[in-house]
Amino acid sequence: EAGVAQSPRYKIIEKRQSVAFWCNPISGHATLYWYQQILGQGPKLLIQFQNNGVVDDSQLPKDRFSAERLKGVDSTLKIQPAKLEDSAVYLCASRATLGAGTDTQYFGPGTRLTVL
């Protein structure tokens, strides 16, 4: 079974530029999460989708961050405009909602963003 895929793996941009990250969850996983992990900290949830609907975006800085999951599979996270403090690893995770192992979130390799 293929894991969670993310691209790009690395991105360097200048402040005030825009950037987008892509995530493809494990096949059949209805729930998808985006986390932000700042250096030296644990991941922090930004947004959670159930199929193509938003379940929790309470910690998403909506003035500059946006995310969508149009067909309930792939998801895109966008930052516009980027700030220096957005430098972090952006992790995508997915979770099954049916069958065994529904408690566990499985993570992708992450996208390391550097804002100069």
Add this chain to the structure above:
Amino acid sequence: AQKITQTQPGMFVQEKEAVTLDCTYDTSDPSYGLFWYKQPSSGEMIFLIYQGSYDQQNATEGRYSLNFQKARKSANLVISASQLGDSAMYFCAMREGPGSEKLVFGKGMKLTVNP
């Protein structure tokens, strides 16, 4: 207040020895789940083990076991027979409530396995 506390910033262990990574948590919800993830330098968060608050026995997965002490609110990860590939960051996380989806992570700790 911190929900998940990992006080050890770093640990060193000799290859083939056992090591215990500490995690304490804070919740008033009777239903919760505890997770350990491993993050190597490549960046991916790798799921290791899960313990539900109502599970009667400590969880085990191969060389990983979770020492769950509910009254003390601790969920320590035990790695038996350490391997060089175990060198990584380790994160403890908690999901509160039966309907909650959100994982709250600790700050992590770095394990280095020496040959």
